[in-house]
Amino acid sequence: MRKQSTLLAIGIVLSLWAGQAWSTAQEPIQPVEPAIVKDPAKVELGKKLFFDPRLSRSGAISCNSCHNLAMGGSDNLKASIGHKWQQGGINSPTVLNSSLNIAQFWDGRAKDLREQAGGPIENPMEMASTHELAVQVLNSIPGYRAEFKQVFGKDSITIGEVTSALAAFEETLVTPNSRFDQWLKGDKKALTVRELGGYELFKNSGCVACHNGVAVGGNSFQKMGLVTPYVTENKAEGRAAVTGKDADRFNFKVPTLRNVALTYPYFHDGEAATLTQAVDVMGRLQLGRTFTPDENAQIVAFLKTLTGDQPVIQYPVLPPSEDDTPRPEPFVK
């Protein structure tokens, strides 16, 4: 009897150690599922628009410039480069899995992807066009007219259809099959003991309070600098810019941690260059906890398991402009 209970105890310890005792069904993070494409022609059109720099005044900036699908759907810059090399006011969030967000932009001022897509096109700091000019450009291009007609059944293109097609493409940009999701789905060998230890720390320390759900974030607004104020030269006000309420100052949408190893630098001001720095700042400012270097490294090891399969994109061939297409104006004063 003594021997049996000792073995039993060792068994429980071992299975806890290997994470066997967890039920993934009860985990606070759920796997990303592959995209279901309902309207392939609309998605294909949206892809062309996503990569088309003619939506910008300069003819040089596309959606993909700041949300580069070769680089985790981001530009890997602290602040993006806009029209005439203007410095963007906030770090470009990844477009990957953005359909899972509660709202779009760091301050959530757009309710969905479609509403978001219209923003940068007419933002003078970004693509610096207007909806009128962008639509005029597209309407002048026979290849686009034909595709819009096929997708929307109308002869003339409007901005609503442009943003609708862009959103349809962006909805396909999900990243299933990360090692963490393989583990969630039952492959207990998908993670190392150290990565699982990082996940345990991530849960037990409270990171998961905000970074949860399918996107491991993206589903709430939270104050940056909850326990200790966050010091930055960045002027973004966060949610307060939308609600007008002082209480919402510095409330930002919690970023997704999916593919976070690809979406450096971190935070709305891009001031954390590495995951190690980001985990350290989050621990101290949001949780009042200073992670030891080993704890930090374990959490980083876990975060790196959140990189999923990147979307497979055939680079589009864009329909050429016609003689009467408004020309880009990159250098006009």
Place this chain on the structure above:
Amino acid sequence: MRKQSTLLAIGIVLSLWAGQAWSTAQEPIQPVEPAIVKDPAKVELGKKLFFDPRLSRSGAISCNSCHNLAMGGSDNLKASIGHKWQQGGINSPTVLNSSLNIAQFWDGRAKDLREQAGGPIENPMEMASTHELAVQVLNSIPGYRAEFKQVFGKDSITIGEVTSALAAFEETLVTPNSRFDQWLKGDKKALTVRELGGYELFKNSGCVACHNGVAVGGNSFQKMGLVTPYVTENKAEGRAAVTGKDADRFNFKVPTLRNVALTYPYFHDGEAATLTQAVDVMGRLQLGRTFTPDENAQIVAFLKTLTGDQPVIQYPVLPPSEDDTPRPEPFVK
């Protein structure tokens, strides 16, 4: 007898009219052949480098920025946008079929694609990096180290391997199977009567004296403004900048006309916005001939048959930077 010879005469006229009497073997233009990929791993590596903005100081400009494979391998701008929005000094030529060129750049200062590829990386007006920095960036990225090792069998990356891989990718960027090439290969229905009429004009007027061979150009240097001087504010000197000889002033590499419908605007200064304008200027300045609107339109119709199959590119997923990778500096003074 009378009737037979009349029928014969009609037959000759008809067959001339339909282009049946031409032997394509004697044509001054030859078809583009598909690329033969000898080293797929090297081509794949070159593709990643071609799309990687980390080869630039800002982290935002890649080879593809000015030689966009979605837009005929060009940027469709008069002058390209370089580091900090500097205005480029000359129109970016297409990268498509560039392996067929006698030399690279408008003035032919690089003897081949490999030599060319090193230029923009360290040009302060363009990507504004240095070969040392670019190589340091790549050497810091484990994904690149592994791929270079696989392709070149060495543990450390040098600029020579970077440009060699870029050139290997660019050599695959040929565009076979244009309608004109289908016609050259014997499909006499591939062109309309009007397009064939344009081709006849193209040959008979002397365009073909410079625009010949597989690339329909790219194989000689010729004076811009041969009959009548070309007036431009553009400061490029042409071949004289390479040879130092006054006689070479305004001698430029004849651009390829392959995919010319996609590579607007035209000329080294990008001042011709449309094919109609380009044909008109070429006729008057190079040939001393003013094409009628109908002749011009016929030649344009022919030129549009030179658009070939665009390269099928799976957009790359770039290996992420590491904590010690030198960070981009887009806004540093």
